[in-house]
Amino acid sequence: MAFDPFSFTPPFAQALGFEFIDETDGKLTVRAPWAEHLVGDPDSGVIHGGVITAMLDNACGRAVHLARMQVGRDEEGAIATLDLRIDYMGPAESGKDLYAQAYCYKLTRNVAFVRATAYTDTIEQPVANAVGAFMLGTPSERKA
Amino acid sequence: MKLLEELRAAGQASNLQAVADAIPYARFLNLRIDSKGDELTTVLPFRDDLIGNTDLPAIHGGVLGSMLELTAVLQLLRASELERLPKTIDLSIDYLRSGLPQDVYGRADITRAGRRAANVRVELWQERRDKPIAAAHGNFLLAPLGAAPSTTS
Numbered sequence: 001m002a003f004d005p006f007s008f009t010p011p012f013a014q015a016l017g018f019e020f021i022d023e024t025d026g027k028l029t030v031r032a033p034w035a036e037h038l039v040g041d042p043d044s045g046v047i048h049g050g051v052i053t054a055m056l057d058n059a060c061g062r063a064v065h066l067a068r069m070q071v072g073r074d075e076e077g078a079i080a081t082l083d084l085r086i087d088y089m090g091p092a093e094s095g096k097d098l099y100a101q102a103y104c105y106k107l108t109r110n111v112a113f114v115r116a117t118a119y120t121d122t123i124e125q126p127v128a129n130a131v132g133a134f135m136l137g138t139p140s141e142r143k144a
Numbered sequence: 145m146k147l148l149e150e151l152r153a154a155g156q157a158s159n160l161q162a163v164a165d166a167i168p169y170a171r172f173l174n175l176r177i178d179s180k181g182d183e184l185t186t187v188l189p190f191r192d193d194l195i196g197n198t199d200l201p202a203i204h205g206g207v208l209g210s211m212l213e214l215t216a217v218l219q220l221l222r223a224s225e226l227e228r229l230p231k232t233i234d235l236s237i238d239y240l241r242s243g244l245p246q247d248v249y250g251r252a253d254i255t256r257a258g259r260r261a262a263n264v265r266v267e268l269w270q271e272r273r274d275k276p277i278a279a280a281h282g283n284f285l286l287a288p289l290g291a292a293p294s295t296t297s
Contacts, residue, residue, distance in 0.1 A: 012204035015193040037172040041229050043146045048169035049232045050213050054206020078197060081205040085236040 003074060005065035013058045016051060020062065021099075028066055030059045032098045045094025049128075052092060052100075052118050056130040057081055059102035060114040064134050067104035067112065076137040079112070084132040092127045096120040110136055148226060157225070160184065160218050167229075170214055173207070177218065184222050186215045186250040195245065203243030205278075208268055211250050212237060212280040216264040219252035220284060227287040233261065235282035243277050244270055261285055 005028060006020045022029040032055055040048025061079060068074050092098050101123060102116035111133055118128040147166050156162045161177040164170040176187040188211050196204025213232055220230045248268050255263040262284050267276045
């Protein structure tokens with residue numbers, strides 16, 4: 001089965017409201033509209049780091065699918081996040097939509113390397129940065 | 145009034161379930177706290193909208209990332225009295241096994257607790273604690289209770 005990087009919205013990504021909005025030169029952008037249930041600190045109303053992690057993971061996964069599609073490798077099966085390292089640079093302020101832009105900068109036979117940035121107003125003022133590695137062509141069924 | 149201040153006033157400062165329930169995102173995830181003696185275990189009851197891979201099926205990596213961060217923060221709140229919730233500086237996550245469609249458990253260890261920052265290691269597991277499904281280490285910014293107010297946000 002081929003994976004469509006633009007409609008790759010599994011149940012949890014839907015629950016948090018993630019939606020694909022743009023793709024330019026292999027850089028793919030996802031948005032999460034502001035919602036009350038994403039708040040991590042009731043004192044300030046800022047979005048929880050876990051939401052940002054989930055969004056960076058989703059955007060990175062889409063970027064891997066996109067990179068595979070662009071080299072005709074989109075039939076290779078599912079992918080799995082191996083690791084994700086996230087730096088939080090500032091708060092995702094209350095009431096603002098959250099964006100994540102991801103780019104797969106290296107695709108090898110088995111592994112994809114991705115970086116991503118989360119922001120609210122402009123990407124020049126990032127909320128968080130991530131680098132991650134994904135395993136390619138993982139089995140789509142569990143072993144018995 | 146601030147969340148932790150409010151809970152202290154109500155004599156609920158050590159009730160980490162009350163803290164979790166006051167965090168909208170933790171409430172959305174329905175994170176449960178199992179506190180026995182000096183050990184704290186977080187429990188995430190499985191439900192269908194936590195799925196990230198519908199074919200396997202497997203829990204979304206973002207769910208596990210969220211639980212790792214929440215478990216670390218709650219462990220820090222247990223260890224010391226803080227003015228505000230700790231802020232995550234960075235988090236490095238290793239995904240070790242795919243998350244089965246069942247409950248997830250989490251434990252955190254504070255590797256080093258400084259005055260302004262702490263380093264925490266966290267693990268998540270499902271069927272067996274010695275078969276972790278995800279692990280993380282991260283640094284967190286602390287606001288100790290009674291410290292001089294920080295000039296930066």
